[in-house]
Amino acid sequence: MKRSLEERLKEGTVIAGEGYLFELERRGYLQAGSFVPEIALDNPQALKQAYRDYMNAGSDVVLAFTYNAHREKMRIIGKEELLEPLNRSAIRLAKEVAKEHPKEEALVAGNISNTNIFDPEDSESRARVRNIFAEMVKWCKEEEVDFVNGETFYYHEEALIAFEEIRKQNLPAVITLGLMGENILRDGYTVDESCKLLSEKGALVVGMNCFRGPDTMQPYLAEIRKNVDGYVAGLPIPYRTTEENPTFFNLPDGGCGCNLPTETTFPTALDPLYHNRYELAAWAKEANDIGINYLGLCCGASPAMLRAVAEAVGVETINSKYSPDMEKHFLFGQDKTLKEHNLNYRLKA
Structure with missing residues (x-):
């Protein structure tokens, strides 16, 4: 039998490949802006290939691509009737690919994420968010995922609701937070406070993902590691964020001579702002050395970047034979x- 996430964490670092959203937009199978993963129904083979590429690059986890595949997003694009089929398809495709791993079947994770409707002043929004998570986690349970990844929460309370719904289904939870430019969660918690509380309540892994590159995420990961007894995750974006511009939402590109269709380089003109794979590998080693147990990259990451991260912490990947x-x-x-x-x-x- 394949080892569980907890068993793998006890034995060493777990590599988690994320970043499907930007990667599949680059490949031409997803619309930037709405960012809804209709690919699970429209182009299942393309999604399977993306899963496969990240797994072969070192990911121990095939993360079902249901980021933004929740009822609110489906309402916005007028396709709520596709909600359940899309979620189930994304998970089933992930399970098919996970079985292809030549050494040990990869873990399959369900995925829930920020709803963008949570409002701490609105009790009705709390109920809507809970219902969104409840139905998605129920499908995860029925499709027999190994754990659920709840990600990119910028409110502690929304992250807590996500964790509570995962726990109701008796599934292990990985909960990661997205920290905006204010350097604090929107309901006033620091990320280390939030992670400590979530860990104490029983989340298997807590940490950060998305929004920030290695340079502006690492100091917060260090604080989380100091304050959390359990396992800690770090999954930055691969862009050169700075103290002045700590997230990718407002990164300037002084070298661009064209008129962009949006006010900022986000989301479709970030290309010149990438870290190279060697910088990402250096970050991964630093993060691993301080005890970040669950490592990966988020939006913008390519399989080659993930492979460099995995190899930096001593993992020989399926596709290491193609390393430079x-x-x-x-x-x-x-x-x-x-x-x-x-x-x-x-x-x-």
Whole structure:
């Protein structure tokens, strides 16, 4: 039998591949803006390939792509009747791919996320959010996922509601928070306070994901690690966020000479602002060294980036055989059979 998430965490670091939202938009199968994963019904084979690519790049988890596949988002795009079929399809496709792992069947995680309707001053919004999570987690349970990932919450109370609905179905919970530019959750909790409370209530893993790159997430991960006894997750975006612009929502690109269709580079003009894979690998090693147990990347990440993260903490992935090796390159290689006139030209090329 495959090991559970908790068993794997006890034995070492777990790698979790996320970032399907931006990756599938880049591949042409998802609309930026609405960001609803209709691909689970419209192009199931394309979704399976994305799952496969991240698993082969080192992910121990095939995360069912149901981010934004909740009742409120489906209402906005006028397709509520597709809500349950979409959720079940995304999970079933994930289970098919998880079985392909050649060493040990990958874990399958259900996924719930920020609803964008939570309002701490509105009791009706609390009830709507709870109902949204309850039905999605119920489908996760019926489809027999290994755990549920609740992510990108910028209110502590919404994260707590998500955890409570996961616990009602007796499923392990990974709960991660998205920290906006105010550097505090919108209902006044610091991320380490929120994570400590969620961990004490029984969440298996707590931490942060999305919004922030490694440079502006790492200090908060360090505080979480100091204050939480259990397992801690870190899944930043792969963009060069700064103290002045700590999230990717308002990252400027001073080198862009064109008129963007949006006020900011987010979400479709972030390309020049990527960290390279070596910077992401350096972050992963630093995070792992301080005890971040559940590591990955979020929106914007490619499989090659995730592979670099996995390899940085000692994981040999299925596709590590394709990791860079410049030995045979005609300009930069060291192979003795390469042409000397090319090697001498490399500094001028």
